[in-house]
Amino acid sequence: MSSVKYKGYEISASPTQISENGEWDLRVVIYKEDNSESKEFVGKNTFDSREKAEERAVKFGKFIIEGYFPEYSLDDMK
Numbered sequence: 001m002s003s004v005k006y007k008g009y010e011i012s013a014s015p016t017q018i019s020e021n022g023e024w025d026l027r028v029v030i031y032k033e034d035n036s037e038s039k040e041f042v043g044k045n046t047f048d049s050r051e052k053a054e055e056r057a058v059k060f061g062k063f064i065i066e067g068y069f070p071e072y073s074l075d076d077m078k
Contacts, residue, residue, distance in 0.1 A: 002054045004061075008033050009074075011061030015053035018046065024053035028061040030074065037077045 003012040010031040015024040026043030043060055047053040064072045 002058060004058055005033065006062055007065055009061075009065055010035075011058055011065070013054035013057035013061070014040075015047070015050060015057060017050070021046075023048055024050050026053060026057055026060055028057040028064070030061050030064060030077075032077055039074065039077060041072050 003010055005011075010033060012029045012031065014027050014029055016027060017024055023046040026045045026047070027040065028043075029038055029040045031038040041060070041064060043057075045056065047056065063069060064074065
């Protein structure tokens with residue numbers, strides 16, 4: 001599992017393998033930097049390797065923090 005700190009949050013990539021097809025889902029947990037709260041998000045994409053899914057999950061987390069996806073909100077964590 002890879003994680004990075006970004007703008008007061010920690011982004012933790014946590015993809016899981018889908019048993020039906022062997023692909024990996026786009027799953028990320030975003031923690032407040034003080035670890036007082038966290039929230040999990042699952043995207044719609046899948047990937048053929050864990051490494052690709054983790055790489056994209058970190059980008060996905062950054063986009064969520066930046067507010068690019070209104071349907072994935074951190075408002076209740078601020």
